[in-house]
Amino acid sequence: MGSKADNLRRYAPLIEDWEAFASACRRPLPLVVWANPLRRNALAKLNAADGIPSPAGANRPDGATGPHGTTEAELLAARLSARGYECAPLGWYPGAMKIHGLLKPGRTLEYLLGLYHVQEEASLIPSLLLAPRPGERILDLCAAPGGKTAQMSVATGCRGTIVSNDVRFDRLRALRSNCERLGLLNVAMTAQDGTAFPLDAGPFDAILLDVPCSCEGNVRQGTGVRYREPGEFLAGRSGLQATLLGRAWKMLAPGGRLVYATCTFAPEENEMVLDYSLRDDARIEPVAIDGLAASPGVTEWRGRSLRDDCANVARYWPHLNDTGGFTVALVRKEPGA
């Protein structure tokens, strides 16, 4: 058996620097957490009790400040640094940081009390691109274990409603425990088959569709990747993905946004699903995140031409930003649809 990347050789035509990609696939992922703004006061109290000085002065970009004028991320970084862990903020995502040396991030007081959430860096992208606003009605159709739901809930300041759904009961338990731990008051959790989600629940202003996929982008996590022979592809998920997208589209309000995301590289599960499912009332919009590199989507794959706006799909390959892999499309529904 070759290296992990050899199993992904079919994507070589899409990757400019294969050696960099193969090298990234061999490295383990760094631990990334984000500080919970809903628990900023608790963080400040614990830091004060332990005599951890707050870094002074820095304010949030939006002008809001926490106790002593510091953000929850600064409070968390000060706390973890005082305990001997090295913290490096992610430049592109406010509140998130890489942490070195923390071996069991799920067994700390800070985790139990919902002061932070552990989430792979690339998986922070879809919720950021959906840009949820306070007061909106939002659907996360394949939500467990709930990191993206949590990002959206704190981004809305718990104002509005996030319907967070997953069909699998075991994964729903993880979703529920994460939402309760983080204190997310505006999340309603449902246990529906996403392909049959009741249309009465809509319309939604925004929908996050992080579909089940072949998880090739998790190649650095050491689990979750289905190894296959080079060049072979198992396309079994594409039908489910298209059905989920079709259902979600029916529930999206005119003018609404939908983010379609997978943690996989296969065009069969990304651009080809979008090409098959979307009609004239949909437009894949260009996206860009400051400080995060992406490759364009594909408009032709294995001899088949796809919609032109598939070029606006963003492909976050592991070597571009030293993350896991994600492929994300921001789709807008025509206002008159």
Added chain:
Amino acid sequence: MNQVSFGEIDGRPYAEWWNERFSPPSDIFADKRFYQRGRANIWVGTADITGLSEARMDAVGVHLLRIGRRIWKPTSAAIVAFGDLSRVNIIELDRDEAVLFLAGGDIGLPSDDPRCGKMTRGFVTARYYGVALGCAEWHERGVVRSLIPRSQRVSDIDL
């Protein structure tokens, strides 16, 4: 899965119970909605659950109270969410006690411990430096019992 539907309810009796037991600032539930699942479970949050009756709802916001028995019981999740603001029926734990509490252990209090005078029998907010850790039960027999759910207990946590 047990499918019992949720409905939005008038939350005043439950807000009143909470306010009476823990005396937080009176506006603690001011902008919140209350929901009931089945006979025994009260939830609190801000979500609008209109149109979700056919969607097999499993949870909404934070599970606040169990009211199925004669005595109503707050959940540990609710205590963590709202207990920082409790002003009565609080037990402040020291470091060793907090470690024991989070592992699900009972804490013995000698009768002359000044903290005993700050609690009446029943459910109390267990805190560590003012930060709520979870729900405890005070028996007035010198024991504070940890009610952290079994699945969330952590032994030998490093504080």
